[in-house]
Amino acid sequence: GQSLEQPSEVTAVEGAIVQINCTYQTSGFYGLSWYQQHDGGAPTFLSYNALDGLEETGRFSSFLSRSDSYGYLLLQELQMKDSASYFCAVLQTGANNLFFGTGTRLTVIP
Amino acid sequence: NAGVTQTPKFRVLKTGQSMTLLCAQDMNHEYMYWYRQDPGMGLRLIHYSVGEGTTAKGEVPDGYNVSRLKKQNFLLGLESAAPSQTSVYFCASRTVDGTYEQYFGPGTRLTVT
Numbered sequence: 001g002q003s004l005e006q007p008s009e010v011t012a013v014e015g016a017i018v019q020i021n022c023t024y025q026t027s028g029f030y031g032l033s034w035y036q037q038h039d040g041g042a043p044t045f046l047s048y049n050a051l052d053g054l055e056e057t058g059r060f061s062s063f064l065s066r067s068d069s070y071g072y073l074l075l076q077e078l079q080m081k082d083s084a085s086y087f088c089a090v091l092q093t094g095a096n097n098l099f100f101g102t103g104t105r106l107t108v109i110p
Numbered sequence: 111n112a113g114v115t116q117t118p119k120f121r122v123l124k125t126g127q128s129m130t131l132l133c134a135q136d137m138n139h140e141y142m143y144w145y146r147q148d149p150g151m152g153l154r155l156i157h158y159s160v161g162e163g164t165t166a167k168g169e170v171p172d173g174y175n176v177s178r179l180k181k182q183n184f185l186l187g188l189e190s191a192a193p194s195q196t197s198v199y200f201c202a203s204r205t206v207d208g209t210y211e212q213y214f215g216p217g218t219r220l221t222v223t
Contacts, residue, residue, distance in 0.1 A: 004152075033210065042200060042214040043153065087152055091210055096141070096160060097168065098212065100152035 002026035004101035006088055011107045012078055020073045020086050020104045028093025032064050032071045037103070038084045046073065048091075075106070083108045111136050114215035116201050122221045123191045131186040131218050133201030141204045142184040143168075143212065144176060146197040153200060159184055191222045 005023045012018040022032070031050035035043040049055055049064035049071060061074040075082055085105050089098040117132045133142065140161050145153040145168075155168030159178040173195060175187045184203075188195060198219050202212040 031210065035212075042216050043202075043212075044214070045209070045211040048209040048211065089152075095210060096166075097143075097155055097158060098153075098210075099169075100145075100154070102150070102152045 002090060002092070002099050004088055004090060004099065006086075006101045006104045008102070009105045009107070011109060012075075014078055014080060014108055014110050016078050017074065017076050018078060018106065020075075020088075020106070022071045022073075022088035022101060024069050024071075024088070024090050024101075026069075026090050026092060026099065029066070029069075029090060030093055030095050031091040032062070033089045033091060033098060034060075034062055034073045035087045035089060035100075036084050037087065043087065046086075078108050080108050080110070082106060113137065114201055114203055114213050116199075116215040116218050118218060119216065120219050122223065123188075124223055125192060127191050128187070128189050129191065129220075130188075131199055131201075131220075133184045133186070133203075133215055134182055135184075135201075135203040135213070136182065137203060137205075137213065138181070139203035139213070140181075140206050142178065143202040144174070144184065144186045145200045145202065146170065146195075147200060147217075148197050156186065156199075191220075193222045196220060196222045 034046040047062035085103040144156040157176040162181040201215040
């Protein structure tokens with residue numbers, strides 16, 4: 001089977017940095033993805049990590065440690081529009097499907 | 111490009127009724143997916159397709175059927191709706207390789223009474 005753990009809620013101040021952690025247990029691991037979803041909206045892709053290390057895309061970065069079965073999403077220079085739910089998702093062996101975590105609701109406060 | 115579109119956006123069904131949700135994509139993607147999302151939950155995979163004419167079961171396939179007769183369309187059917195199928199349904203598609211990015215449709219909010 002598979003399981004993903006991420007915090008259910010995080011609150012951070014506008015302009016600050018926040019890190020959302022994700023630990024996973026899976027029978028077959030290919031890579032880790034992150035998606036953002038605003039209330040009432042559809043999920044949108046943020047990043048994908050297949051190898052250990054940090055991937056940076058603008059204000060967002062994503063990290064993976066395959067040996068620790070752990071990853072995180074780092075959001076810098078937080079803006080009010082970053083208030084949303086963030087999901088980590090494991091791409092399973094075979095690379096056909098994603099298995100999603102239950103999401104972390106980020107609230108950015110002034 | 112419209113991307114991924116879903117029809118309808120909202121629907122209310124009575125228990126035992128049937129319906130079909132339509133997903134269409136204009137990006138020539140090989141892979142297509144149907145998910146459901148319940149309050150406070152992540153997305154759970156119902157069925158998926160890796161190409162025209164092929165389908166496979168995901169995590170929660172019971173009570174649903176799918177068909178992929180054309181590459182651009184992926185249909186999700188509920189033969190006899192139950193209140194437990196009240197949910198928001200998302201369709202997604204992606205290419206074969208690359209970043210494995212899935213492109214999601216806007217969702218269908220289904221209520222079964």
